[in-house]
Amino acid sequence: MRLNVTVNGRPLRADDVWEGESLLYVLRERLGLPGSKNACEQGECGSCTVRLDGVPVCSCLVAAGQAEGRDVVTVEGLAEHARRRTAGRTGETGPGSGSGGSDTGSASGPGGSDTGSDTGSEAGTGSDTGPAGDTGRAGGTGGTGGPDGRQPVAAASSQLAPVQQAFVDAGAVQCGFCTPGLLVAADALLEQNPEPTDADIREALSGNLCRCTGYEKILDAVRLAAARGGPQSAGATGPAGPAGPAGPAGKDGA
Ligand code: FES
Numbered sequence: 001m002r003l004n005v006t007v008n009g010r011p012l013r014a015d016d017v018w019e020g021e022s023l024l025y026v027l028r029e030r031l032g033l034p035g036s037k038n039a040c041e042q043g044e045c046g047s048c049t050v051r052l053d054g055v056p057v058c059s060c061l062v063a064a065g066q067a068e069g070r071d072v073v074t075v076e077g078l079a080e081h082a083r084r085r086t087a088g089r090t091g092e093t094g095p096g097s098g099s100g101g102s103d104t105g106s107a108s109g110p111g112g113s114d115t116g117s118d119t120g121s122e123a124g125t126g127s128d129t130g131p132a133g134d135t136g137r138a139g140g141t142g143g144t145g146g147p148d149g150r151q152p153v154a155a156a157s158s159q160l161a162p163v164q165q166a167f168v169d170a171g172a173v174q175c176g177f178c179t180p181g182l183l184v185a186a187d188a189l190l191e192q193n194p195e196p197t198d199a200d201i202r203e204a205l206s207g208n209l210c211r212c213t214g215y216e217k218i219l220d221a222v223r224l225a226a227a228r229g230g231p232q233s234a235g236a237t238g239p240a241g242p243a244g245p246a247g248p249a250g251k252d253g254a
């Protein structure tokens, strides 16, 4: 089947999608967005967390077909999502606004410059969100993908989302496998609740498991992001660190 979905503000298309494929598989294997991690693929760990029409979900539990015509935000698009959110709140207009605003990218195919948060790096978050991202993938609207059959997608921003920068600054990133999911969940929390209590943070991150660390640095990072003004504060520039640890355990099923 053909899947039409807006990912990080860009309308995209994937062909020959099997009905049983997960959204996670489509994102990683067909759309060239490996930021969302596949760990348990059972809805247990939260490392695959994305936002589907604004709601954090485990993309491993979402059938690709369920995403038809909907808006998805992945860790690769977090910085741009934050930028648009800020623009929306300040009354600016830009290409697409709010979550899931539609942005028509152009170039498709290899050779584009991808400065986005994580393309190409299996490490999720802060990781390759540096000023110079991975090269070789270009954003596209409805393109059919590069020679490898994947649909190339580029994140548009070279900045970190505030929550990403807070994770870096708080030292909340270690191996990073859990970090993309944590970032997406934390960003969603701060969007809904800019001044969360510790209980709110723990609840919001309860679906995200970290296998390497305790969760204290992660909690610190979310507190820091909130103190800096939540998800709407200005994104920080600069290179990002490697992906980081996760928060408390829990699930956030699709
Ligand atoms: S990979 Fe989806 S919850 Fe673990």
Ligand code: FES
Pocket (backbone or CB within 6 Å): 173, 174, 175, 176, 177, 178, 179, 209, 210, 211, 212, 213, 243, 244, 245, 246
């Ligand atoms: S799983 Fe390694 S930092 Fe969380």
